[in-house]
Amino acid sequence: MNFDRIKEKLSILADAAKYDVSCSSSGSKRLNKDKGLGDSSGMGICHSYTEDGRCVSLLKILLTNHCIFDCAYCVTRKSNDIRRAAFKVQEVVDLTIAFYRRNYIEGLFLSSGIFKSADTTMERLVAVARKLREEENFNGYIHLKSIPGASDELMQEAGKYADRLSVNIEIPSEKGLKLLAPDKKREDFIKPMKTVQNGIIKYKNEKKLFKSTPSFAPAGQSTQMIIGASGETDAEIMYTSSYFYKKFGMKRVYYSGYIPISFDSRLPSIGTEVPMLRENRLYQTDWLLRFYGFDIRELLNKEHPNLDSDIDPKLSWALRNLHLFPIDINRADKQSLARIPGVGMRSVSKILHARRYRRLNWEHLKAIGIAMNRAKYFILCDSSDFERKDRTAAQLKSLILSNSSSKFQKTHNSAQLNLFSANQTPILR
Template structure:
């Protein structure tokens, strides 16, 4: 097949894959100049981050954008009038190896529309990964999208060749799925998830006894929800995410704001794209649940079913629970320090280490790099009385927002002065 035809396929199938955010694209736009190594602007190049902070470039493509389903929210739905294409198994393998040899990528993110059947599609995805591992001796990162409804046998085989597996649950609630994807069943998503979870647990248990146990999906599994296609509240979304973290040992749940791709009476109108800030607030909440010791019911409940767009969820929670403040940074346990707005976990660890040697003051906190613009309203230090005891929640919120806007204007003015 000609180079131009492969390039056309890549253009179509990389563009169709951009709606899947579960590989954490960074949006980098660095070009290759002066015959340097690598290029981040090629079609299908996206970026993900490892647990130690390294950025990894991936080839992100669909095997095909043909699909037997007609999900209202999906750009590849069978009734959508778009240009269709499909990679052969060997073409996907060759493309990955050629990109890798040119130092464009360090791994592959491979998904697909569902054609013929879930098992047939999953077999082809596995065939690409298997060829890369066994025939090309490829040891780079591979993320395979698991196909809803695929058999347990195929899910097991997929985990032998992929570093990470993921099944996108797509819509946060069962009722929303029935409305927008009536051809799909909720158990089609959860069954592969459960298989992967159990195989990972089995692998870890056997590895302790038999060192030669074949490695299985070492990077775990993830999933993605479309936000705003149906009327779920932030509470519905985060309760659903908590369910998947708890019951399926998810490494990550990703939240993707709905992008209107077709006219449909079941969907929001074209042009009513979900604000990026809503996605951001959901990710912040997710972070609080996973790393800061919060329970989802503390942040979202029947009284507060949606997140505050004006302020981050930790600050919003603190303003609703002023009775728990101020917190003495010299005596409070780490869990409570982590609940002070403006304090990240790095700042918490710095405080815990520093207070071993002396009572800390605000000046000490500034010297060790703790940001106090928000935190000062919720803490007391050695030698300082609580200066904000007479302020109400609405007043504290107003002061913080005012200071934030003032800081933004200062930074913006400084940037303008560089150009002037």
Template sequence: MNETVAKKLQILSDAAKYDVSCASSGSNRANRSKGIGNGVACGICHSFTDDGRCVSLFKILMTNHCIYDCAYCINRRSNDRPRATFTPQEIVDLTIGFYRRNYIEGLFLSSGVIKSPDHTMERMVSIAKKLRTEENYNGYIHLKAIPGASGMLIHEAGIWADRLSVNMEIPTEPNLKKLAPEKNYPDIISPMGQIRDSILVAKEERKKYRKAPRFAPAGQSTQLIVGASPETDRQIILLSSGLYKKQNLKRVYFSGYLPVNEYDKRLPAISRPPLVRENRLYQSDWLMRFYRFKAEEILDEDQPFLDLDVDPKLGYALRNMHLFPVDINKADYEMILRVPGIGVQSAQKIIRARKHRRLTMLHLKKLGIVMKRAKYFISTNELPASCSDWEPRRLKHKLLSEMNAKFKKTEYTQLKLFTDFKPVLPTLH
């Protein structure tokens, strides 16, 4: 690697760390022609940096030059910072070189917008096309679809890439206009709809013709920035729920706002990203995707923000004590899923096990239920209803006390193991 490319790599890999929507599950691109790489449906095993970012993909910006001046973006045109641009061939060579050395298992390519959305998208598409046709690369490729690019380029991107993503960034249009005046919602929603329709058409064609071309087989995703604008958690959850239903998104990613442009008075005055809030939103997203929760159940108009002290599922139970306790031997599957301490697999095990006999607390423990939490919200033969004896605030305090005690005990054990450990230092020769 020459010095110029190495310098570009340093600048543009660092600039790419702010984009978190880079998962790689869902693709199944088999290698049948003695090419390079093999995309598999189970996804790529991820490793993480110190700040929790995924690095198993070659995560890079094509350029950090940008014609836009978004308030929240480190690469905004008014910022005085080192700039660089890769040529398409440089990214192709780096991807193949890193893949052959087993450094990466796929490519995640995003970019600032140079000259115009069409010009930027055309260069990104050419990179994916070169990898597929010239290098015979069959590994995973995730491309960013640039809002405002032509439908023809978006379609071609989906032919070569495994996943496409269009970042919404700001959850509501008025705040997007305030923080990124040069962007607009129609340019974001339009490619989402096009990608959704093209995926559906490709799936139908492959039912008739086995060799019909795939279109973004790993689906599409988006990213929302949390904390840069004053939207409530309820607004964000309702938006993500709507995107799943209307646009058939695979994932909605949440990124806590990083105060990289503190001089801009349009942005909130915070010193660190709201990571706990980001985590609670991911938990809420998990409830909608796997626990059959509706967005309206997680938060309502009276409580528009998530409780940062407890997870959303426990928060729901504490706000709806009238629905509990749940009779574990009679309740339906969806109600069992709403019990704190019971996960999806455990709920399925309960449904299967109770066909053969009535379940007791001992059975539930053997099934892996977290009884320290669940016991307040369920009833069995020998476990009477107990949540009715607790006022929600008192029960929340008790559960938090138990969790804190467990945390302190774990922390003490880890500290003791560390202090008792006497390492054997290597002898220098």
């Protein structure tokens, strides 16, 4: 093996893979068997992230960055003047095993540019997974990218070996795809999604009858959209997400802010990157749809096509619907409690449990951990004061932002005094 050449390939193809953020690994329960190598427990792979969002506990690479397509938004498009490289199937297998034995990784995230054809590319990806499972007895996590347009037979085989499969729809709208990737068709993305979905449903049905039924993509499927490349509103983006969640049972939809990489007139100009805050707001909205019982039409519609950058989407919805508040903490059902700004789903569960024993007041709610700087303007409890009084939505927004700013400054100062900082994922409440 030419180690210098392998190292060069790894440098090129790992860097090219960083633009794909959909590498979540939770949801699989592949256990170690027959004294094999690795496992993927029910808790999911434990991974850390770099500042630019790359998952560093998975070997995250492209099989190749050669591509027959010329998508304007893609760094690996055929017209782009970049260094090209391609791994052989066995090289990826050897790298995965070598990295795992050194405790560098706990699994593999493998994608690829499309060379020759969709089936040729997908066949190589499947070959990597098959070799790892059958020849190396590798039981660690494997996430394969589904290639748009790949045959049903290859997708069925991929599901036998991969824990998760995903095909990126890339651009949220069909008009945007036609503008920036005219060689691609939306149906080529949909076809493998349907095949994977049908395979998962078939597996679940057969598993009820036969416990020995071989698993099929146990961690489900996901997809990713590029945000800000083709001018869609937040409403268009999230309506697309809602469709894929309902239609194909997606585990996750990922949102990747477009990073300008060329001077193409169809794209945003160099230096106009999508703000990280926009991605964050989209993920918060996604969370509300999946876990808080919101309908997309409540959060985004013709009157409100874009998310508020100043405040989170639940607070924004609440300020537009003040007639639904205040909500009585001691009487409201679970769905109503989940709609109170500052109250997360864990707090909802604690409230429902605690009020079985006594009526709750301000102090109880503080102890439960709800964000009182927001929640107090939308609730009633076993205390006499109702904080909102006769304030308008605009006045409440200003007051909450002011309170949040003061709280942030105190926290920031405290963190600096302690000479400690950590990357934390914001919690939607």
